Amino acid sequence: MIKAIIFDMDGTVLNTIDDIHQAVNHALALKKLPLKSLDEVKMAVGNGARKLIERVCPKHFTKEELNEVFHLYQSYYDQHSNVHTGPYEGILELLETLKSKGFKLAVVSNKFEHLVQGLNDEVFKHLFDASIGEVHGIPIKPAPDMVYKALNLLDVKPEEALFVGDSEVDIDTANNAQIISVGVTWGFRPESLLREHQAHYIIHEPKALLDLIKGVNTK
Template identity: 40%
Template sequence: MAKLYAIFDLDGTLLDTLDDLMDSMNYILKENDFPTRTKDEIKSFVGNGIRKLVERAVPKEFKNDEVFIDKLYNDFGKYYNLHSDIKTAPYKGTLSMLDEIKANGIEVAIVSNKIDKAVKSLSSKYFGGKIKVAIGEKPEIRHKPEPDMVLMAMQELGADKSNSIYIGDSEVDIQTASNVGLPCISVLWGFRDEQYLKECGGKLFADSMKNLTEKLINFTKN
């Protein structure tokens, strides 16, 4: 059986984090007397990191104010680090999927555009030893869709492009996998729908945790 390393996105792939992201973003917006955003709006804003979420959420006249966006980004980070785990939970079947692929010799990492402290905290709480490496957004490394974070995770795992696969739920994940040179499985329970993912170049899809488990185990047989 061939060795396989699976690099997972976090939000919309392993964890349903949308409510906590929305509540934190809306807290910051209200603190600045801005209109709040709906869940569907926040869903469409996520994927490119927290700073981009902030840019997309503020009124249009503030989007190009770099100093102000930096302030809100920092405010969001402080608030979210304390409120990232109020409503967040693994998607149904996530833990059994991780157990089953681990039993088949597949090692796992998380790479997320979420703030690094929150990524490590959430990974430790929900997944413990099931996840070997968890990397989030930090100033010294370019975030997805640039390849840097995934390459760092692969290095920590001892993986290479010949034995690695990427799993995510968005167009950012498809582009990230392409930039690294990895196959990508797009999950369909996250923040984007299948048609949109196909338009963004998605080719492999999983519509359930069971389906994802089967696809990953089949990769070890190729």
């Protein structure tokens, strides 16, 4: 019986890509590096900010050079994380419906936790029971540790939860945590990649999650 739904943030409940893209190119421009297209940044996100910067910088960059770009990116994004960002169509209605039906909700992201909690407070108010991001000492997705933390905070077992996300990182995370994975196609990755990583289910619009949960709970 599904009692809780854990959501990824970027590309799943929030369309954050324009602000991330702007921050990436701001940092690259300051270092006189080639700028990246929106599609290039879409494929680079998902494994945290440091990995994002590593992917958009030249391959020959040293650790020190990567750190310089990372700090330029992060300082800009910290101040501009909610300029063009907003929930995907149908997400707020989905979360409100799930909440009204008594489901416990969490968001788990590889963003730094202060950003996750800030965006959660600004956009979703009371809808999520837990918001978890990157903090020192806890491995980020696709390691299962952040999901385990969410399960503990929600007081549910792995078999009582779904993990919903838009990327292969999310599907791998759910599989590593041994919970049901639901891939969404409105985010940053192609459906083929979700299937390649063996998502248990794939949905094409937020409201489809309601019927999916109903189906799982009546098996």
